[in-house]
Amino acid sequence: MIPISDNLHNRSQPIINYWLIGINIAIFLWELKLELSGELGYFVNSWGVIPSQINGAITNAIFFNPAAWIVVIWRLFSLPLGMFLHGSFSQILGNLLFLWVFGKTVENILGHGRYLGFYLIAGILTGVVQILAEPNLTVPLIGANGAIAAILGAYVTKFPKAKIDTILPLIIVYIPIELPAFVYIFWWFLQQMFYGIGSLNIPPAGVNQTSMFYLTQVVGLLIGAAFMRLKR
Template sequence: MIPISDNIRCRSKPIINYWLIGINLAVFLWELKLEFSGQLGYFINSWGVIPAQISGAVTNALFFNSAAWIIVIWRLFSLLFGIFLHGSFSQILGNLLFLWVFGKTVENILGHRRYLGFYLAAGVMIGVLQILAEPNLTVPLIGANGAIAAILGAYIIKFPKAKIDTVLPLIILYIPIELPAFFYIFWWFVQQLFYGIGSLNIPPVGVNQSGVVFLGQVVGLLIGAAFMRLKR
């Protein structure tokens, strides 16, 4: 299922959504360049969210060396930057497609600045949750999945009866259909199973190899839904 658009009319241009899509694409193109030059593994392991590194840095700063807070601050920056990193073509395409369809409408409801804050805050909160859930994990966790799951949760609460224009690919045929927005909660999790397709070469151990990633998607939906409920 490929979502194309919804039936909600926006009053203003989703400028922030356009910028987020553009930045994600630009960073992914940079990743491709680094992969070609053999530097992508170092880059992802330096800027992706690695729970063991962050939890270790915080422990060291709290109990052993107060000067280590400088390292903690640098490591915590990965919580923000990691939102814009992706590990495969299927992950970047799937995430940006959902961002395109659902993000523009949520931005229209929240306004530009609040939407940007919501997107970034949701992504960082998911990263913190992942660190707390698996503090010894040494594999980088990257991607906008948590932030976009929050956008989907907010959308469903605000527009539970919205219809999504969808393309159903059948081998060489593409059939246009209309599906309820609620269907895409289910489809969001289904498409996560295919995010390994077109994976980039990220040595030494790849990325996102943990069940905590799935947990982050669930919590992202709940964060978005709760936010929109409280806003009402």
């Protein structure tokens, strides 16, 4: 299923959503350039969320070396920065497609500034959950999945019966249909299984090798749903 648009009218242009999509695309193109030059592994391992490094830095700062809080702060910057990195073509295409369809309406509801804050905070909070769930993980966690799950949760909470224009690919035939928004909660989780397609070469051990991946998606959905309910 490929979501195209919804049937809701937006009063203003989703400027922040456009910028988020553009920044993600620009950084992914930069990743492709780094992959060709053999520098992508260093880049992603420097700016992706690596739970073991963050936990190690915090432990060192608390128990051994207070000056190490500088390292902790630097490591924590990976939480927002890692949201703009992606490890495969399928991951960025899937994420940005959902961001395009559902993000513009959520931005229209929240307003530009609050929408940007919501996007970043949701992504950071889901990153924190991943760190707490797997504190010894040594591979980078990257992608905007948590933030976009929160946007989907907010959208479906506000408009569960909104109709989403959808293309259903059947081999060489593409059938246009309309589906209620809540169906895309299930499709969101299903499509994650295919995010390894078109993976970039990120040495030494790749990215997003976590057994708690779906947990963070659930947390993202709940963050979005809770935020939208509190807004009421």
